[in-house]
Amino acid sequence: xxxxxxxxxxxxxxxxxxxxxxxxxxxxxxxxxxxxxxxxxxxxxxxxxxxxxxxxxxxxxxxxxxxxxxxxxxxxxxxxxxxxxxxxxxxxxxxxxxxxxxxxxxxxxxxxxxxxxxxxxxxxxxxxxxxxxxxxxxxxxxxxxxxxxxxxxxxxxxxxxxxxxxxxxxxxxxxxxxxxxxxxxxxxxxxxxxxxxxxxxxxxxxxxxxxxxxxxxxxxxxxxxxxxxxxxxxxxxxxxxxxxxxxxxxxxxxxxxxxxxxxxxxxxxxxxxxxxxxxxxxxxxxxxxxxxxxxxxxxxxxxxxxxxxxxxxxxxxxxxxxxxxxxxxxxxxxxxxxxxxxxxxxxxxxxxxxxxxxxxxxxxxxxxxxxxxxxxxxxxxxxxxxxxxxxxxxxxxxxxxxxxxxxxxxxxxxxxxxxxxxxxxxxxxxxxxxxxxxxx
Numbered sequence: 001x002x003x004x005x006x007x008x009x010x011x012x013x014x015x016x017x018x019x020x021x022x023x024x025x026x027x028x029x030x031x032x033x034x035x036x037x038x039x040x041x042x043x044x045x046x047x048x049x050x051x052x053x054x055x056x057x058x059x060x061x062x063x064x065x066x067x068x069x070x071x072x073x074x075x076x077x078x079x080x081x082x083x084x085x086x087x088x089x090x091x092x093x094x095x096x097x098x099x100x101x102x103x104x105x106x107x108x109x110x111x112x113x114x115x116x117x118x119x120x121x122x123x124x125x126x127x128x129x130x131x132x133x134x135x136x137x138x139x140x141x142x143x144x145x146x147x148x149x150x151x152x153x154x155x156x157x158x159x160x161x162x163x164x165x166x167x168x169x170x171x172x173x174x175x176x177x178x179x180x181x182x183x184x185x186x187x188x189x190x191x192x193x194x195x196x197x198x199x200x201x202x203x204x205x206x207x208x209x210x211x212x213x214x215x216x217x218x219x220x221x222x223x224x225x226x227x228x229x230x231x232x233x234x235x236x237x238x239x240x241x242x243x244x245x246x247x248x249x250x251x252x253x254x255x256x257x258x259x260x261x262x263x264x265x266x267x268x269x270x271x272x273x274x275x276x277x278x279x280x281x282x283x284x285x286x287x288x289x290x291x292x293x294x295x296x297x298x299x300x301x302x303x304x305x306x307x308x309x310x311x312x313x314x315x316x317x318x319x320x321x322x323x324x325x326x327x328x329x330x331x332x333x334x335x336x337x338x339x340x341x342x343x344x345x346x347x348x349x350x351x352x353x354x355x356x357x358x359x360x361x362x363x364x365x366x367x368x369x370x371x372x373x374x375x376x377x378x379x380x381x382x383x384x385x386x387x388x389x390x391x392x393x394x395x396x397x398x399x400x401x402x403x404x405x406x407x408x409x410x411x412x413x414x415x416x417x418x419x420x421x422x423x424x425x426x427x428x429x430x431x432x433x434x435x436x437x438x439x440x
Contacts, residue, residue, distance in 0.1 A: 026223040028145050028230075031214075032432040035141035036134050038219040045130045046436060052123040053439050059119045062112035065104040072097050078293030093290035102283040106305070109276030114269035121263035123439040128259065130434050131252035131424065137217075138432045139421035142229075143414065144210070144217040149226055150410040151207040154403060158196070158203040161399045165189070165196040168395075172388065185388045192392050199399075232416040235429065240350040243419055247346045251424040254342060257335035264331040268324035274317045277309035346422040353415035356408050363405045370398040 036042055076095035105112065169189045176186045214222050237243040248254055281303075288298040374394040380386040420426045427433045 026225075027227040028142060029430050029432070031145045031218050032138045032141040032427070032430040034220060035137050035218045036427070036432045036434065039133075039137045041133050042130070042137060042434060045126070045133045046434060049123065049126040049130050049436060052119070052126040055119045056116065056123055056439060059112065059116040062105060062108075062115065065102055068101045068103075070097070070099040070101070076290070076293075080293055091293040093293065093295065095291055096287075096289040097291065098287040100285045102281075104281040106279040106281055107276070108278045109273030111270050111273035114266045114273065118263045118266035118270065120439060121259045121266060125256045125259035125263065127436065127438055128252040128256035130436060131427070132256060134427045134432065134434050135252060135421055135424055138427045138430050139418065140217045141432075142417045142421070142426070142430070144214040145226065146229055146410050146414050146417075148207075148210045148214050148222055149228070150406065151203070151210040152226075153406045153410075155200070155203040155207050157399065157402050157406065158199045161395070162193075162196040162200050164395060165193045165392075168388075168391070169193045188388055188392060192396070229413050229417075231413065232420055232429070235420055235425070236416060240347060243350055243423070244343050244346050247342045247423040248339060251338075251342050251422065253338050253424075254335070255424075257331070257338045261328065261331040261335055264324070264328040268321070268328060271317065271321040271324045274310065274313070274320070277307050279305065279307050282306050342422060346419055349415050349418040349422065353412065353419065356412045356415060360405075360408055360412065363401070363408050366401045367398070367405050370394065370401045374398045 073094065073096045076093050078091045078093070079089060169186075172185050172189045211222055237246055282305075283303045284301070286298075286300045288300075289296070291298060374391075374397075377386050377391050377394045381388065381391045417426060420429060
């Protein structure tokens with residue numbers, strides 16, 4: 001009766017939580033693609049990247065001429081020596097003017113070139129930031145997916161353990177009712193049965209938490225059937241040093257920091273341009289009629305090369321240059337910090353992977369040995385050579401050994417994907433990259 005109640009609770013609870021769950025089987029690639037395609041952080045970084053590309057086009061406009069049109073008509077009242085020399089001291093005229101101007105930059109101390117370089121570097125930084133966020137979301141989806149499968153396996157083990165304890169309880173209860181069993185044995189198995197029921201309840205709750213996290217990360221409820229996660233050992237480097245070096249080279253965060261340094265250095269070049277004169281070609285065509293109290297038309301055309309050179313700006317140029325130097329140092333320090341973080345993350349996950357690899361054969365041996373011991377104890381108990389407590393302890397050891405093996409197997413796969421994610425290669429393997437192109 002107790003077994004039926006606990007299984008009924010588990011099944012009903014699981015079914016209620018998974019109401020409207022998609023019936024189509026999903027793979028890890030599907031989950032990662034779904035997470036990336038709907039995540040607002042990814043969409044926001046793509047928008048930021050598009051804006052950075054537009055900044056490049058704005059900066060490049062400085063290489064091209066500007067053309068301005070000025071036109072106007074209206075009333076003008078003039079009181080000047082010229083109008084006073086006539087009979088009318090004040091002259092009222094309808095003023096008309098039209099001017100077409102062209103300005104072409106010839107030299108500006110390389111300000112436009114450095115601005116373009118800065119914006120290109122910033123756009124590349126934003127481009128790599130998109131990749132970085134995609135890598136983060138892909139890894140989050142991987143962790144949620146693996147944790148969900150792990151919790152399903154652990155719940156299955158807990159339910160199998162409960163079934164076994166319920167079967168033992170029924171046997172001992174039957175013997176006790178026939179007067180051939182000890183009350184202490186019934187008390188022992190009752191306690192272990194309660195523990196098995198508690199384990200099922202805990203495993204069910206952990207599975208629900210994993211499903212909730214999966215929904216948050218992936219953006220939809222998990223499928224009823226999830227494919228197992230493929231082993232990625234073939235994609236790993238041979239040593240930790242090689243893994244870290246690859247991470248420094250290919251991690252998009254590191255690439256973004258490199259571009260931030262380039263952008264800051266180009267901004268420094270912009271500040272130096274103020275120490276040079278600015279030279280422009282200026283072409284103007286002007287038409288005026290009834291201007292300044294003089295009746296009649298006045299047309300003028302000028303084509304001039306003009307030089308403007310600021311001699312003093314109150315120290316603003318020097319302050320801007322010092323500010324640019326500080327920003328370069330800041331960008332370099334942030335790059336160094338990113339270098340350290342990548343090295344640490346890959347190193348820690350590499351150590352975790354190697355530890356689990358060392359443990360797995362022993363954990364498998366523990367499972368095999370505990371299963372063999374359990375089978376022998378069951379047989380010996382039926383012959384009266386083992387106590388019920390021996391069998392229950394052996395059952396518990398077998399259950400814990402299987403749990404440890406399940407956790408180690410999924411930890412192994414998780415460490416592999418974390419290392420690949422730290423190197424910026426996970427999205428490519430899972431085919432979850434953002435569909436954007438690098439700036440030109």
